[in-house]
Amino acid sequence: EADIYQTPRYLVIGTGKKITLECSQTMGHDKMYWYQQDPGMELHLIHYSYGVNSTEKGDLSSESTVSRIRTEHFPLTLESARPSHTSQYLCASSETSTGDTEAFFGQGTRLTVV
């Protein structure tokens, strides 16, 4: 079934650890996004990508990096996790080659940094 998948769903790690949050979509979408969201609160754009080898920073990106080597895969890496990174991370994708369309969101990764 075409969808967008995030792993892990939940993660508890110690301060200073390096982590990678995985995101894959099987819809063939060109555009992908990472958002940070505290439960029920505003969506903050961290990074986005127009396609393979294209990445752009959002409003909240200074402490993380992304890569887009394959169309379907858009991992997010935190080089050194801090308690302030505790939040939910949502990956999304959309198709824009024929005009703007809706964004499909993954189930999210709930990260806790202790």
Next chain:
Amino acid sequence: GENVEQHPSTLSVQEGDSAVIKCTYSDSASNYFPWYKQELGKRPQLIIDIRSNVGEKKDQRIAVTLNKTAKHFSLHITETQPEDSAVYFCATHTGGFKTIFGAGTRLFVKA
């Protein structure tokens, strides 16, 4: 920079009443305006959208209106039900570039 203002931040209505959420945007080049619903503990999902060449769109109990001159668009929910309780986000797109979301409206429907 571009921004989207969404009001109110919290809305409480009685079951059966109507609910209206409004968004104002700054980028006149915006051409696609989706609305997303996020239930507690779940991911945001599209409920309705409208493009810049249309002034109004309706889907059963929900409708969206767009005023391009004033740069605002609104979500209307009629005959609200408890399952409409959620956080609603408006968004704007500009020619395939960055999506901008409003801050969200928490809707409570009291039975």
